[in-house]
Amino acid sequence: MMTHVTTSLNIHCTDSDTDKLSVPTNADHNDNTVAGWKWCVFTRSPTANQQPFVVCFAGTTPHTLLMSLTDFLIESREKELLALSCSRSMVCGEHFKVRKAFVSTTTRHLLQQMKQMFLQMQQVPRGISSPIPVVFVFSGTGSAWLGMCKHLIENNHTFKAVIGDIDSSLRRYVPWSLTKRLAGSYDVEDMIFGPVSIFACQVALTRLWQELGVQPAAVIGLSLGEVAAAHIAGILPLDEAVRVVFHRAKILSNAKEGKVILVRNLETAKVEAVCSNYKGQLNIGMFYSPVACSVTGDRKAVDALVNEIISVHKPEIKVTDLNCCRAYHSHHVEAGQHQLVQELNHLRTEDPSVKMISTVSPEYTTHDISLTKYWGQSIRQPVQFCEGIRTAGSHKNTIFLEIGPKTVLRAHVRDIFFDRSSAPLCLPSLSYPRTNNDLLQSAAVLYEHNLHIKWDALMTDRTREGSG
Structure with a gap:
């Protein structure tokens, strides 16, 4: 539900792109709370220009949220500018249910966004009281792009650490370093490295989202994406998931061209x-x-x-x-189906902690997914993505969060839910050729939908070291 709120305010935008965000002099360097509303600032780096940051606002009602926005604009014009770093755990008005967040690169950019919101009388959200389920959607083969993980490896400790763990597990099968190839923008068209890199990116992105406080209500994968989905669901331990993704890629690379x-x-x-x-x-x-x-x-x-x-x-x-040199999910991979089952003999699985919806058949249970033959079926049978997504989105307020280098669902979500007045919200983690702006924008939207985002998880290592 949304409602229109109007106000009269003379907004001034500075010309300097290096101006810092302002707060009242009596602020606690984390947030400002005034009579039922709150605003707070998260910066990725306290000194770097053009680095994206998030400013969060929250109120008890749409009116008090608007008061929060107005207060911030007045302070940014009248008070001495004070740079903020996210040096403490930031609670962005979690007890307030009416929220708005802006992702900006400079103070001027932020103020222009806010001015546009006022001038266009854009709708301010009403509070969302009940939890909204978030379904993680894992993309498939062909979603990789050159340099897709480089920025996050360089700037996020959690992401880099997960890539390192997968790298260590992968060394059982390959002589090269996954971390070095990702950091060095290795050719993603390589038929072994490409699928492995997508899997690694998906797992690392998931751990980053979880560190941000976003937990999946369910997971679903598109073909190759089912391997990461099964790992995140808790069905496949990391070593077993790496085993599946490597042998899957190797076998498919030897399939007849189509x-x-x-x-x-x-x-x-x-x-x-x-x-x-x-x-x-x-x-x-x-x-x-x-x-x-x-x-x-x-x-x-x-x-x-x-x-x-x-x-x-x-x-x-x-x-x-689709520029695929192999005819995936066709009779061309019939022999590969049986080879993969043989390679995965004695596959070790565990009880899931998160529901996984199969795209081999949405009716399959955890028991079915845990069987070795399932992973043979997954490369041969047609992918029931549409039916699986409809099953995952049975809750009318479901939010789909795409986990992977590119989005897939966003292009089809309106057609999948053709029988609804509006399609479910579908958010990206990455999309070519962006770095981390998509992730920040999606985190801001999730915050506005009453998820408690732990913003300091997105700080650079340099910012962490420099914080008090």
Whole structure:
């Protein structure tokens, strides 16, 4: 629920990009609380320019939230500027349920954002009293991009430490260093390194989100993403998850070459009907939504199908070549399915701590996912992403948090929930070619939805060392 609140205020934006955020002289260097509202500042570095920071506001009602915003603007204009570092644990008005957060790079940028909010009379949120479930969504093969982890490895201790743990486990199988390759922007098209790097990025991002205080109500993965999802759910210990992801990548790299395309704006039932004319040559690889799916299989057959659906169906049909040199989830990986089951003999699993929704079949239980044969099925069977996401989003207020180098669900979420007046909120962790701005923006939105964000988890190591 949202409500409009208006005010009259003369807002001044300074011209200097190096101005620090201001607080009243009697503040405790963490926050300012005045008669039912609060604001506080989190900076990633107390000295560096152009580094993103978050300013959080909270109130007991939309009106007091607006008072908090107004108070901050007045103080930033009239009081002596005082830089803040996040030197203590910051409680950003957790007992206040009406919240707003801004992610900015300079004081001027922040004040411009706030001014725009007032001038456009944007809606101020009402309080959200009940907890909102957050579902972690793990992306699949092809989501990696050059340098995707470099910034976080350099600036976040938790992220770097998790990458190091995965690196140590991976050394059983490869002679190279995962950490060095990620920090050095190694070629993500490499058919072993690419999938492993996506898995590592997903696990490290999850641990960072958990350190921020965001815990998943459930997890779901898209193909390769199921390995990280099973680890985060507690089903696969880290060493076993690394074992699965390595052998999975190795076996698929040896599969027969083929082609994969994405077909959008055409009912998947119609695509399936066309595929049936190419028996033994084509398969539906992934069901993204009722009007989007991937087709995988023999290169010539895929090209013929493209010509057929474009000539028969409406011009708004969109076909995208996914540039995959292997026909994932097709008859081309039939032998690989059996090889993977053999490699994963005596797979060790544990009881889950978080619910995992399978995209091999959303009806599968934890017992099914814990079986070795499941991981063979996961590379051969079509990915039931649409059905799995609908299952995960059965709660009307569910928030989907995408865990991976790129987003996948955001492009399809409106079509998946076609029967609702509005689609569930879908937030990114990373997206090409950003660094950590997406993560900060998503954390700010989660804060506004009544999640208690531990902002100091995003401090750089240098900031930690320099804090009192």
